Amino acid sequence: MVETAAMILPHEGNAAGTGVVTITPAAFASRLSIRARAEAVAPLSRALGVKLPDAPKTSAKSRNGKRTALWLGPDEWLVIDEAGADLMAPCAKVKQLHAAVDISHRNVALIVSGKGAEAALKAGCPQNLSLEAFPVGACSRTMLGKVEVVLVRDDAETFRVEHWRSFSDYVFGFLAEAIRDPVI
Amino acid sequence: MLLIYCPYCQEERPELEFAHAGEAHIARPTNMADISDEEFETFFFIRSNPKGLAYERWRHVHGCGCFFNAVRDTVSDKFLATYKTGEPKPDIDSLTKKGDGK
Numbered sequence: 001m002v003e004t005a006a007m008i009l010p011h012e013g014n015a016a017g018t019g020v021v022t023i024t025p026a027a028f029a030s031r032l033s034i035r036a037r038a039e040a041v042a043p044l045s046r047a048l049g050v051k052l053p054d055a056p057k058t059s060a061k062s063r064n065g066k067r068t069a070l071w072l073g074p075d076e077w078l079v080i081d082e083a084g085a086d087l088m089a090p091c092a093k094v095k096q097l098h099a100a101v102d103i104s105h106r107n108v109a110l111i112v113s114g115k116g117a118e119a120a121l122k123a124g125c126p127q128n129l130s131l132e133a134f135p136v137g138a139c140s141r142t143m144l145g146k147v148e149v150v151l152v153r154d155d156a157e158t159f160r161v162e163h164w165r166s167f168s169d170y171v172f173g174f175l176a177e178a179i180r181d182p183v184i
Numbered sequence: 185m186l187l188i189y190c191p192y193c194q195e196e197r198p199e200l201e202f203a204h205a206g207e208a209h210i211a212r213p214t215n216m217a218d219i220s221d222e223e224f225e226t227f228f229f230i231r232s233n234p235k236g237l238a239y240e241r242w243r244h245v246h247g248c249g250c251f252f253n254a255v256r257d258t259v260s261d262k263f264l265a266t267y268k269t270g271e272p273k274p275d276i277d278s279l280t281k282k283g284d285g286k
C-alpha cells in the first residue's frame with residue numbers, strides 16, 4: 001500500500017458563526033511586502049497596476065478590484081492579489097531601488113463579517129474601529145489579543161484579518177471565543 | 185487606555201501598539217576608536233533618567249513600524265509632544281505653557 005501524506009492548510013475546516021457574525025477563512029491570495037522610498041513609489045504603482053497609497057491607514061484597489069495595496073508605514077506596503085497572480089515579476093522590471101518580498105505563504109486571512117464583526121474584533125483589538133475612525137477601505141497593522149494582525153475594512157460589516165500562518169490557530173480560537181459573548 | 189500620537193500615522197493610537205526605545209538625542213561618537221573607556225561608558229550606559237520631562241525614543245512597532253521621539257513626563261506619564269526622527273527637540277517651556285501635547 002502506498003502511504004500518502006495529506007497537507008492540512010492553516011484554517012482548514014475553521015469556521016464559526018452566530019446569528020450576527022461569521023468567521024470564515026479567506027481564499028488563497030498572493031501577497032507582497034514592499035519597502036520603497038518616494039522615487040520608487042510611482043514606478044511600482046504603475047508596474048503593479050494599483051496605486052501604493054501615501055496616506056496613513058488607507059488602501060487602494062486595482063481596476064478589476066482583485067488587487068489591493070495597503071499602506072502599512074511611510075515606506076511600507078502590503079499588496080494582496082485575490083486572483084493569486086505573480087506579484088514579483090512586475091516589480092522585477094522596476095529600476096528604482098526597492099525591496100519586494102513574496103509573502104504569499106507567510107500570511108493567511110480570516111473574513112469576519114456581519115453586524116457583530118466590529119464588536120468581535122474589539123474583543124481583542126485596542127483601536128477605534130467605528131466607521132468614523134476606521135471607514136470602508138481603511139487598513140492598519142495593529143494587535144488582536146497577543147498577536148500582530150493587519151486589519152482591512154472591506155465594507156461596513158466586513159473585515160479582513162491578515163495574520164501570520166503560525167498564529168492561525170490562536171487568531172481563529174480567539175475570535176471564535178469572542179463571538180460567544182452575548183453582547184456580540 | 186493611554187493613547188499616543190504617532191507623527192507618521194498622524195493620529196492617536198493605543199499604547200499597546202508602541203514600544204519604548206530608550207533616551208532620545210544621544211549622538212553616537214564619530215571617532216569611536218579614539219575615545220577612552222570612560223567616554224564610551226558615558227555614551228553607552230549613562231542616561232539622564234529625569235524625574236519629570238524626558239526626551240525619549242518610541243517605536244510604533246505594531247503600527248507603521250517607525251521610530252519617533254517624544255517628550256513625556258515621567259511622573260504623570262503624560263506625553264507633551266511627539267515628533268518625527270531627525271526633527272529638533274521641541275521647546276519645553278512652550279509645551280508646558282500650552283498645556284496639552286500633540
Ligand SMILES: [Zn+2]
Nearest residue numbers: 190193244248
Ligand atoms: Zn505610526
